[in-house]
Amino acid sequence: MKLIPIALYSLYSYHYTGKFKALSSEWQHNKTSLKDYELIIMTEGELYLRYDGNNYTVKKGEYLLLPPSENGFREGFKKAYCSFYWMHFVTDHSSKVPYEISPGNPKIKEIDTSKYGFIPQSGAIASPERILVMMKQLQDMVKNNYPTVSLNAMVTSIMMELYGEIIVGAPAASDPAAKKQIYLDIIDYIQTNISKNIKISDIADEFGYNPKYLSHLFVEIRNIPLKQFIISQKMDAANFMLADNDKTVSQIASDLGFSDVHNFARAYKKYTGLTPSEYRNAFAKRMLFHV
Numbered sequence: 001m002k003l004i005p006i007a008l009y010s011l012y013s014y015h016y017t018g019k020f021k022a023l024s025s026e027w028q029h030n031k032t033s034l035k036d037y038e039l040i041i042m043t044e045g046e047l048y049l050r051y052d053g054n055n056y057t058v059k060k061g062e063y064l065l066l067p068p069s070e071n072g073f074r075e076g077f078k079k080a081y082c083s084f085y086w087m088h089f090v091t092d093h094s095s096k097v098p099y100e101i102s103p104g105n106p107k108i109k110e111i112d113t114s115k116y117g118f119i120p121q122s123g124a125i126a127s128p129e130r131i132l133v134m135m136k137q138l139q140d141m142v143k144n145n146y147p148t149v150s151l152n153a154m155v156t157s158i159m160m161e162l163y164g165e166i167i168v169g170a171p172a173a174s175d176p177a178a179k180k181q182i183y184l185d186i187i188d189y190i191q192t193n194i195s196k197n198i199k200i201s202d203i204a205d206e207f208g209y210n211p212k213y214l215s216h217l218f219v220e221i222r223n224i225p226l227k228q229f230i231i232s233q234k235m236d237a238a239n240f241m242l243a244d245n246d247k248t249v250s251q252i253a254s255d256l257g258f259s260d261v262h263n264f265a266r267a268y269k270k271y272t273g274l275t276p277s278e279y280r281n282a283f284a285k286r287m288l289f290h291v
Contacts, residue, residue: 002100003118004065005111010092012159014151017087017138019043022080029076033069036090039162040064041125041132043244045082050075056122058084061191063131063162064122067099085135089155117163125165126187127233129240134158136243168222182207183221186214190233197257198230235271238264242280249276 015036022045029049040047040063047058052072058064066074068090093099097116101108125131138154189203196202203226204211218226234256241252253264268276 001123002102002121003108004067004100004121005097005116006119006159006163007091007093008115008117008160008163010156011152012089012091012156014138014148014155015088015090017085017135017142019083019085019136019139021083025081026079027076027081028079029074031073031075033073034066036068036088038066038074038086038088039158040066040084040086041128041135042082042084043128043132044084046080047082047084048076048078048080050077058122061128062122062124063128065119065162066121069099085132087135087138087155087158089159117167119163119166123166125162126191127165127236129236131158131161131165133236133239133243134161136240179217179221182209182214182217186218186226190230194233194237195255195257197259200226200230231267231271235268238268238276239272239279242276252276 029047034051040058042058042060042062042064044060046060047056047064049056049058049064051066051074052069055077056064097111098107100121101111134154135158138151138158141151141154185207186203189206190198193202200211200215204214207214215226218224218229222229224232238252238256241247241255242249247255249265250261253261256264258264258267265276268274268279272279274282
């Protein structure tokens, strides 16, 4: 997997953005060149994309970051139904720094890590809803004719959120392998069971560990209590649902495992400072593309 060097202290420049939704399982990406960066965040199905001779399969909850290429083309290599958010942008990039580099390339040591960070070209995101909501907000800003400087700032925030998600979500290299695996398994369990009323005791029973041990392990690796992480995941999912679809608040509460809409509304306002309706009304526009 190649790494994409990204500037850490530059303002990124917005080009365009949108949400794509295929009309059937017979859709396949057409052949087009790419002269800027493109970030894709999957929300449904699978995307099969070939770029610069490499094939990428991107699934729900995963991202794909494509750098500019003078001669490369991106095109689909397999038909499938999918839906994803996307945005195009550019940033200041030193001619001495490659657009992409392999982890084992000796030249990676020549890149100034005080100015550049590294993002794997594709991968899973622990909390994709956070970035999806930000991309939805970017679309709303475009539709409301926000000034270019505001759009550039939002694109920069989205890229730094992705970078932060990857850095924070990765267990430290010093953590024993067994602890890393338990941590990753917990995140997978929460994401898979987000529609249920998840309790720490449920997770402990699933993996055969003491609840206190799991809570301590999660704080040790992620620096956040496990119970708080579960709530944050549900609220991030709620933000995405409120911004992305027309389900009622009651339906969303049910989809996230709350016993009733009132408990959900209280938890949501405590976490965000807004009611679910206030949040939904704040970002009501999106740019949807069907092909």
